[in-house]
Amino acid sequence: xxxxxxxxxxxxxxxxxxxxxxxxxxxxxxxxxxxxxxxxxxxxxxxxxxxxxxxxxxxxxxxxxxxxxxxxxxxxxxxxxxxxxxxxxxxxxxxxxxxxxxxxxxxxxxxxxxxxxxxxxxxxxxxxxxxxxxxxxxxxxxxxxxxxxxxxxxxxxxxxxxxxxxxxxxxxxxxxxxxxxxxxxxxxxxxxxxxxxxxxxxxxxxxxxxxxxxxxxxxxxxxxxxxxxxxxxxxxxxxxxxxxxxxxxxxxxxxxxxxxxxxxx
Amino acid sequence: xxxxxxxxxxxxxxxxxxxxxxxxxxxxxxxxxxxxxxxxxxxxxxxxxxxxxxxxxxxxxxxxxxxxxxxxxxxxxxxxxxxxxxxxxxxxxxxxxxxxxxxxxxxxxxxxxxxxxxxxxxxxxxxxxxxxxxxxxxxxxxxxxxxxxxxxxxxxxxxxxxxxxxxxxxxxxxxxxxxxxxxxxxxxxxxxxxxxxxxxxxxxxxxxxxxxxxxxxxxxxxxxxxxxxxxxxxxxxxxxxxxxxxxxxxxxxxxxxxxxxxxxxxxxxxxxxxxxxxxxxxxxxxxxxxxxxxxxxxxxxxxxxxxxxxxxxxxxxxxxxxxxxxxxxxxxxxxxxxxxxxxxxxxxxxxxxxxxxxxxxxxxxxxx
Numbered sequence: 001x002x003x004x005x006x007x008x009x010x011x012x013x014x015x016x017x018x019x020x021x022x023x024x025x026x027x028x029x030x031x032x033x034x035x036x037x038x039x040x041x042x043x044x045x046x047x048x049x050x051x052x053x054x055x056x057x058x059x060x061x062x063x064x065x066x067x068x069x070x071x072x073x074x075x076x077x078x079x080x081x082x083x084x085x086x087x088x089x090x091x092x093x094x095x096x097x098x099x100x101x102x103x104x105x106x107x108x109x110x111x112x113x114x115x116x117x118x119x120x121x122x123x124x125x126x127x128x129x130x131x132x133x134x135x136x137x138x139x140x141x142x143x144x145x146x147x148x149x150x151x152x153x154x155x156x157x158x159x160x161x162x163x164x165x166x167x168x169x170x171x172x173x174x175x176x177x178x179x180x181x182x183x184x185x186x187x188x189x190x191x192x193x194x195x196x197x198x199x200x201x202x203x204x205x206x207x208x209x210x211x212x213x214x215x216x217x218x219x220x221x222x223x224x225x226x227x228x229x230x231x232x233x234x235x236x237x238x239x240x241x242x243x244x245x246x247x248x249x250x251x252x253x254x255x256x257x258x259x260x261x262x263x264x265x
Numbered sequence: 266x267x268x269x270x271x272x273x274x275x276x277x278x279x280x281x282x283x284x285x286x287x288x289x290x291x292x293x294x295x296x297x298x299x300x301x302x303x304x305x306x307x308x309x310x311x312x313x314x315x316x317x318x319x320x321x322x323x324x325x326x327x328x329x330x331x332x333x334x335x336x337x338x339x340x341x342x343x344x345x346x347x348x349x350x351x352x353x354x355x356x357x358x359x360x361x362x363x364x365x366x367x368x369x370x371x372x373x374x375x376x377x378x379x380x381x382x383x384x385x386x387x388x389x390x391x392x393x394x395x396x397x398x399x400x401x402x403x404x405x406x407x408x409x410x411x412x413x414x415x416x417x418x419x420x421x422x423x424x425x426x427x428x429x430x431x432x433x434x435x436x437x438x439x440x441x442x443x444x445x446x447x448x449x450x451x452x453x454x455x456x457x458x459x460x461x462x463x464x465x466x467x468x469x470x471x472x473x474x475x476x477x478x479x480x481x482x483x484x485x486x487x488x489x490x491x492x493x494x495x496x497x498x499x500x501x502x503x504x505x506x507x508x509x510x511x512x513x514x515x516x517x518x519x520x521x522x523x524x525x526x527x528x529x530x531x532x533x534x535x536x537x538x539x540x541x542x543x544x545x546x547x548x549x550x551x552x553x554x555x556x557x558x559x560x561x562x563x564x565x566x567x568x569x570x571x572x573x574x575x576x577x578x579x580x581x582x583x584x585x586x587x588x589x590x591x592x593x594x595x596x597x598x599x600x601x602x603x604x605x606x607x608x609x610x611x612x613x614x615x616x617x618x619x620x621x622x623x624x625x626x627x628x629x630x631x632x633x
Contacts, residue, residue: 050523074529081523088519088574093287098520101513102529113285130288148520152528 001026001191002047002160006056009042016042017215019056024208026158029186030193031202031223034212035236040195041082043212044164047193048079060160074102077160078152082168084145089132092144096120099151115154119147122181124174138169146178153190161185163194167201179205199253203227211235227253290572291581298585302358305589309354309596314603315345322346353489356497357595358588360486360554363501363546365587366508368561369568369580371430373515374539375437378569379449381562382426382547386455388558390429391422391544391551392482393459396466419496423548429455430540483608484555486595493553500549504542505584511538512576519574557610559617560587560594566624 002024009017017039024030032040045051046058049065058065061076078099086095096119100112108116120126123143128136133144146166153159161182167175175198182192183205196202202209202223209226211219213235219226232240232253239256311317317325317338324336325343336343364382371380371387382388398421433455437447463482467475514535517525522532550557568582591609594616598607 045523048523048527050526070526070531071529074527077527079524079527081521081527083521084524085521086519088569090516090519090574091288094516094575095520097287098517098528101517108287110285113287117285 001061001158002193003059003062004047004056005059007046007053007058008055009039009046009051010054015215017046017053020212020217021056022208022210022217022220024160024191024193026189026191027186028191028207029182029205030191031196031206031209032193032212033196033199033202033209033227033235034218038212038235039215040212041164042215044079044081044162044193044195048077048162049073050079061158071102074152076156077162078149079162080145080149080164080166082164084141086133086141089134092120092125092128092131092133092136095133095144096147096151099148102152103155115151116147119150119154122150123147124177139171139174142167142169143174143178146181150181157189159185159190161190161192161194163192165195165197167198175201199227199232203253204250224251289575289578291578294568294572294578294582295585298582298589302585302589302592305592305596306354306358309357309592310346310350312596312600313345313350314600315342317342317346317350349489352491352494353486353595353599354592355494356486356489356553357592359494359497359501360550360557361560361588361591362505362584363497363550363587364557364560364591365564365583365585366504366580367543367547368587369565369576369583370508370511370515370539370543371561372565373518373576373579374536374543375434376518376521378566379562381559382543383556383558384449384562385430385433385452386459387426387429387433387544387547388551388556389456389459390432391426391548392556393462394425394428395422395552396463419500419549419552422552423500423545426544426548426551427540430544434536434540479608482556482610484557484610484613485598485606485608486554487599487606488553497549497553500545504546507538508542508580509577511535511542512580515539515576515580555608555610557591557613559613559621560590563617563621563624564590566621570624570627 004020004022007017007020008015020039020043022030032043034040042051046053049058049060049068049070052066060068060073065073093116096116097108097112099119100108100115104112117126117129120129123146125140125143125147128140128144133141136144146163149161149163153161163182166182167178170178179201182194186192186207194206196206206223208221209219209223210217211226211231218235219228219231227242229240229242232238241254241256242251243254244251307319307322311319311322321338321342324333324338325346327333328336328338328343329347367382367387368380371382371385372378374380375385433451436451439447514525514530517528517530518535520528526532547561564586565579565583568579568586572578572582590613594609594612598609598612601607601612
């Protein structure tokens with residue numbers, strides 16, 4: 001579906017991404033992990049065509065991303081980026097409806113409005129439909145944005161969803177619901193690529209993991225092969241232990257940090 | 266989802282019976298503002314040194330249209346209405362609409378409610394170009410005038426306005442995404458520069474030119490004639506017709522530039538379109554009426570508070586409300602100290618500032 005071939009990105013002689021290659025198939029959930037400044041957001045920008053790769057190329061549905069028009073891309077994939085500051089008093093419904101803008105001209109059809117309602121319910125904020133967006137809490141705002149991205153790809157077959165830290169500000173339940181939802185979409189033959197900070201969530205939900213370090217690929221493949229004690233230590237600089245509890249079907253990553261002394265010298 | 270297991274097929278079936286509504290104040294707004302504007306236009310046309318009553322107004326209009334064959338109104342009143350009053354009211358409506366639309370769209374583009382043509386120096390840029398042409402290049406301007414007629418100066422001030430807007434936009438982009446501070450600093454710099462040039466001109470000017478300079482600084486619709494209406498009309502018309510088409514893109518811009526791009530907005534062309542359309546109107550109105558402040562800043566705020574932030578309603582509403590505000594302001598400016606006339610910029614500034622502060626106060630209080 002989307003294929004990255006030796007892609008790199010350079011700003012003022014500084015390499016933010018170098019020689020990244022991978023290929024995402026429909027129905028796969030990819031997690032991008034890495035320390036701060038490892039190039040995760042830059043990679044999402046390359047995939048969403050916000051930035052063009054300075055070397056190598058990105059192919060989407062077997063066509064160079066640079067050859068797409070923005071309008072056309074908008075009907076094939078949705079992007080949820082990190083910062084979503086809105087100060088104007090739009091209602092939740094209006095914000096989510098923006099995800100349908102690429103699909104209608106002047107007035108939304110009944111179908112568009114129905115999709116908006118459905119997406120609001122999907123992320124569990126049907127009751128916030130008439131609320132003014134800036135008055136919502138951070139986590140609720142993030143869920144509205146997720147619903148907006150969802151509305152954009154709702155009717156697309158083989159849609160692509162790019163999520164840059166989708167669960168920022170959400171409470172624990174909604175973080176898991178978000179991943180559950182992403183997983184559900186992959187069953188409908190969507191591809192989801194998400195920047196994930198919580199390695200346990202990456203381990204639990206993703207089909208493939210791409211670990212970045214300093215703009216280069218550090219490891220790639222199945223979660224249990226990528227998220228190893230050694231690789232995590234190398235990429236994040238934090239010693240961890242991977243434990244397989246008896247009660248959960250998946251292993252758990254636990255940081256090995258020395259306890260903070262009670263009395264500071 | 267975990268909490269709400271909604272079976273998709275069932276919901277689609279259920280939804281199809283249910284009618285979905287998107288609350289929109291469009292129809293209501295056009296209705297309300299339209300009738301207020303009509304009332305204001307009639308009020309403005311009737312009020313003045315020579316007052317015309319409603320029935321006289323009706324007769325004058327009906328006679329001209331050939332509905333009645335004779336009228337009992339003095340010839341003088343008819344002439345005043347057709348030659349002096351009506352073009353002036355038309356001009357006020359056009360310029361008000363242009364300023365309102367420019368304010369609304371620039372605020373959308375800069376993603377900043379402080380972006381007003383006057384504050385960020387666009388009006389100054391326009392008047393600077395116009396003053397330059399008039400004062401420093403009389404000879405050349407004569408040539409320009411022959412070539413383009415009344416449109417010449419509109420076009421020059423449009424160039425000034427567009428150039429300034431572009432400069433301000435680029436400057437505000439370099440330091441963070443359209444930060445308020447940069448915008449205002451740019452505006453201050455440009456306004457200061459124009460102030461200095463105006464000072465220089467004042468120093469050099471003779472009596473007639475001096476009056477011209479005051480006119481550019483404070484704005485006035487005193488020079489209204491059918492000619493000036495014709496000179497402004499097409500410019501304002503273009504921005505009125507095409508700006509509403511950009512409202513969806515401006516809405517998406519609320520999400521941020523990168524999100525808007527991912528929803529199919531081409532930032533480069535949107536930027537170009539908004540700047541050209543907004544400055545077309547502002548430039549032309551500066552050319553015939555000087556710089557009139559505050560209308561473009563306040564009017565979109567009022568509409569946003571009353572009818573919501575959606576640019577579809579905002580742009581059209583701002584055009585209506587701008588026309589209303591300027592028609593009223595102009596009526597006052599020519600009657601309050603009659604037979605002399607107060608520059609309209611003084612009125613909009615004096616009445617606009619307290620009102621604007623009141624709106625800000627209300628908004629901030631509601632947020633708490």
